[in-house]
Amino acid sequence: MMTSAGAKFRAALAAEQPLQVVGAINANHALLAKRAGYKAIYLSGGGVAAGSLGLPDLGINTLDDVLTDIRRITDVCDLPLMVDIDTGFGPSAFNIERTIKSLIKFGAAACHIEDQVGAKRCGHRPGKEIVSTAEMVDRVKAAADAKTDPDFFLIARTDAIAVEGVEVAIERAIACVEAGADGIFAEAAYDLDTYRRFVDAVKVPVLANITEFGKTPLFTREELASAGVAIQLYPLSAFRAMNKAAENVYTAIRRDGHQKNVLNTMQTREELYDRIGYHAFEERLDALFNTNKQK
Numbered sequence: 001m002m003t004s005a006g007a008k009f010r011a012a013l014a015a016e017q018p019l020q021v022v023g024a025i026n027a028n029h030a031l032l033a034k035r036a037g038y039k040a041i042y043l044s045g046g047g048v049a050a051g052s053l054g055l056p057d058l059g060i061n062t063l064d065d066v067l068t069d070i071r072r073i074t075d076v077c078d079l080p081l082m083v084d085i086d087t088g089f090g091p092s093a094f095n096i097e098r099t100i101k102s103l104i105k106f107g108a109a110a111c112h113i114e115d116q117v118g119a120k121r122c123g124h125r126p127g128k129e130i131v132s133t134a135e136m137v138d139r140v141k142a143a144a145d146a147k148t149d150p151d152f153f154l155i156a157r158t159d160a161i162a163v164e165g166v167e168v169a170i171e172r173a174i175a176c177v178e179a180g181a182d183g184i185f186a187e188a189a190y191d192l193d194t195y196r197r198f199v200d201a202v203k204v205p206v207l208a209n210i211t212e213f214g215k216t217p218l219f220t221r222e223e224l225a226s227a228g229v230a231i232q233l234y235p236l237s238a239f240r241a242m243n244k245a246a247e248n249v250y251t252a253i254r255r256d257g258h259q260k261n262v263l264n265t266m267q268t269r270e271e272l273y274d275r276i277g278y279h280a281f282e283e284r285l286d287a288l289f290n291t292n293k294q295k
């Protein structure tokens with residue numbers, strides 16, 4: 001029997017502690033992440049919004065926008081993919097059920113669903129609002145019941161730390177685990193002690209979102225390991241770097257009338273072909289032509 005994506009994610013989690021999960025904004029980056037040695041990758045909601053659609057992370061993108069990006073990644077990369085599904089693309093339990101089933105069908109291994117209101121914001125922005133614990137528990141139950149692969153890894157994210165404090169956030173997280181969450185995402189935690197408290201209380205893998213320029217300090221792997229964190233996430237690191245590099249190139253070519261000053265910042269043609277297996281495809285194409293010729 002083929003190993004499911006969910007089972008692969010669980011194997012990665014068992015093999016590496018904490019498991020480093022990097023954001024891959026597209027299929028090409030998924031291949032780069034695999035090449036760099038990561039055991040799992042991530043599709044960021046903020047990344048789908050900003051990268052694929054040029055929109056802010058405010059709950060604007062739909063399930064279909066996310067599924068398109070998932071499929072493109074899982075078509076070429078066999079690393080287990082964790083997906084940000086924001087508030088689950090509700091409002092009802094039926095929508096959430098459809099979301100989870102579609103994710104599994106498109107090859108995702110794990111996801112996180114959060115307790116913000118539908119008109120959500122980035123977790124590191126002010127003005128967040130959260131739904132009641134009862135409503136979040138319903139979301140998690142709907143998601144857990146919808147798993148067509150029992151190994152699909154369901155993470156409940158709570159944004160409550162910034163809104164109601166750590167104590168309340170931990171209580172919520174415990175309620176989510178009782179409702180069927182396999183892991184907990186403690187969003188916008190601001191110190192190691194908070195992670196430690198979550199880890200001790202929830203007894204399931206805890207995710208630390210180490211996103212740049214946000215509310216969480218850029219804790220190292222060792223620091224997070226010492227707090228018992230199981231998953232460390234870098235959702236948009238490569239995306240931010242890629243955008244900066246693109247801006248530099250656009251500015252330089254516009255300014256200089258040529259690209260010679262920025263050539264050394266570019267991936268070469270050979271490197272690109274190597275990363276996407278271009279030559280192997282070309283060999284198959286040549287073989288195909290030979291076959292055709294013989295006919």
Ligand SMILES: C[C@](O)(C(=O)O)[C@H](CC(=O)O)C(=O)O
Binds near residue numbers: 044045209212235
């Ligand atoms: C993890 C996150 O949900 C994402 O969409 O990637 C964002 C990351 C970010 O905006 O830096 C979040 O933390 O809300």
Ligand SMILES: [Mg+2]
Binds near residue numbers: 044
């Ligand atoms: Mg997000």
